Amino acid sequence: MSVITVKNLSKYYNNFCAVDNISFEVKKGEIFGFLGPNGAGKTTTVRILSTILRPSSGNIEIGNWDIKKDSFKIKQMIGLVPETANVYPDLTAIQNLNLMCDLYDVPKRERKEKIENILRQFQLYDKINVKTKQFSKGLKQRLILCMALIHNPDILFLDEPTAGLDVQSSRVIKNLIKEYNEKGMTIFLTTHNMEVASELCDRIAIINKGKIIALDSPQNLKKIFQQAQTIEITFNGGIEQANLENLSEINKVIKTVDNYRLFIKNPTNAFIEIMDFIQKNNLKLIKFSLQTPKFEDVFLKIIEES
Ligand SMILES: Nc1ncnc2c1ncn2[C@@H]1O[C@H](COP(=O)(O)OP(=O)(O)OP(=O)(O)O)[C@@H](O)[C@H]1O
Ligand SMILES: [Mg+2]
Known part of the structure; x- marks a missing residue:
């Protein structure tokens, strides 16, 4: 009612x-x-x-x-x-x-x-x-x-x-x-x-x-939020952006001045995969942070889905 x-x-x-x-x-x-x-x-x-x-x-x-x-x-x-x-x-x-x-x-x-x-x-x-x-x-x-x-x-x-x-x-x-x-x-x-x-x-x-x-419901919206979650990461040394994009847990990569913004599928899985990537490529991690979804990203995601 x-x-x-x-x-x-x-x-x-x-x-x-x-x-x-x-x-x-x-x-x-x-x-x-x-x-x-x-x-x-x-x-x-x-x-x-x-x-x-x-x-x-x-x-x-x-x-x-x-x-x-x-x-x-x-x-x-x-x-x-x-x-x-x-x-x-x-x-x-x-x-x-x-x-x-x-x-x-x-x-x-x-x-x-x-x-x-x-x-x-x-x-x-x-x-x-x-x-x-x-x-x-x-x-x-x-x-x-x-x-x-x-x-x-x-x-x-x-x-x-x-x-x-x-x-x-x-x-x-x-x-x-x-x-x-x-x-x-x-x-x-x-x-x-x-x-x-x-x-x-x-x-x-x-x-x-x-x-x-x-x-x-929050549960259903959360699924959309999750897909708009990003990781901001800074390494020492350069890498090929394509190598990051090839990781299965990463949907999209945006390069900014000194870091990468990674659109991920699931934070835990992405974390494991990225750590593995860092080790295999002999990189040094300088900064790593999980960003809560920005409104714009969620909106874009929702508009995309509809
Ligand atoms: N009295 C008013 N005269 C003219 N424009 C107004 C007036 N009150 C609100 N607005 C405009 O209407 C839009 C919606 O405002 P509203 O206050 O409803 O937003 P809100 O979602 O509550 O935002 P916030 O999160 O900042 O509180 C805004 O662009 C605002 O500038
Ligand atoms: Mg208000």
């Missing part, structure tokens, strides 16, 4: 098309990823789905409500962590949360318990009476998540929830996203980070220049 249905959605800023005729569905209870490079149209889409921005054209239903007619109903059933979210710096954690409770009509008698519980869950309880201007970026982001969740939304929109956070803060947030999802919440998550998307999402749409160019 789908809880978000998007049909032929487009968004123009003056003459510029930021979202170009996209259609997709998000199923109830899934974590749906929206993955794409800077400027792809992710935030624009999230802002439209969360009723902040009007679409130029297309139809959207959220929880069977039409976004054009019933945006108030939709507002009540969603939570949003915007890209540039903020807390009120002169208010404490509890005051910020109370403000959200006012906004969403959370019954007064339930508030204290709800607020205390969620602050405990996000490891912020010891900061309950601290003004948020004293919060670090990671603490602020956790509080922003609490603010988006305090009214128990059915669907949570997260626009780059872990951008700029350290490993520890990202981990806390990712685990809590999983926990809420396991309890039944549908999550719509944007990111430009393939690792984050494949770790969390049930399905991922890849968006580029306003268009969805792939939509699949």
Whole structure:
């Protein structure tokens, strides 16, 4: 059963098309990823789905409500962590949360318990009476998540929830996203980070220049990513590029000023084969690094495959 249905959605800023005729569905209870490079149209889409921005054209239903007619109903059933979210710096954690409770009509008698519980869950309880201007970026982001969740939304929109956070803060947030999802919440998550998307999402749409160019499970997309993986390698001494190209684990070789970029089939097998090549040719290894796929490579691969 789908809880978000998007049909032929487009968004123009003056003459510029930021979202170009996209259609997709998000199923109830899934974590749906929206993955794409800077400027792809992710935030624009999230802002439209969360009723902040009007679409130029297309139809959207959220929880069977039409976004054009019933945006108030939709507002009540969603939570949003915007890209540039903020807390009120002169208010404490509890005051910020109370403000959200006012906004969403959370019954007064339930508030204290709800607020205390969620602050405990996000490891912020010891900061309950601290003004948020004293919060670090990671603490602020956790509080922003609490603010988006305090009214128990059915669907949570997260626009780059872990951008700029350290490993520890990202981990806390990712685990809590999983926990809420396991309890039944549908999550719509944007990111430009393939690792984050494949770790969390049930399905991922890849968006580029306003268009969805792939939509699949992380497992299936990973196969494409893998084929776009490269190794950058520098040897001492020259070799014949053709000899590298002849290796069975290498699909393509690009020579740059002082190194080679190798498009490989499988990192482990390629590693073994290249080490063997180095020994047989009496070369000395100066630099060797496995590069995570660049977006452009993945896109090219996807376009190639389609
Ligand atoms: N208010 C606006 N007016 C004009 N152009 C805009 C506006 N907001 C966004 N754009 C343009 O629309 C395109 C999509 O922007 P959007 O913010 O949706 O991308 P994004 O995928 O969220 O990128 P990022 O990863 O950088 O957050 C970009 O080219 C952007 O410059
Ligand atoms: Mg954005």
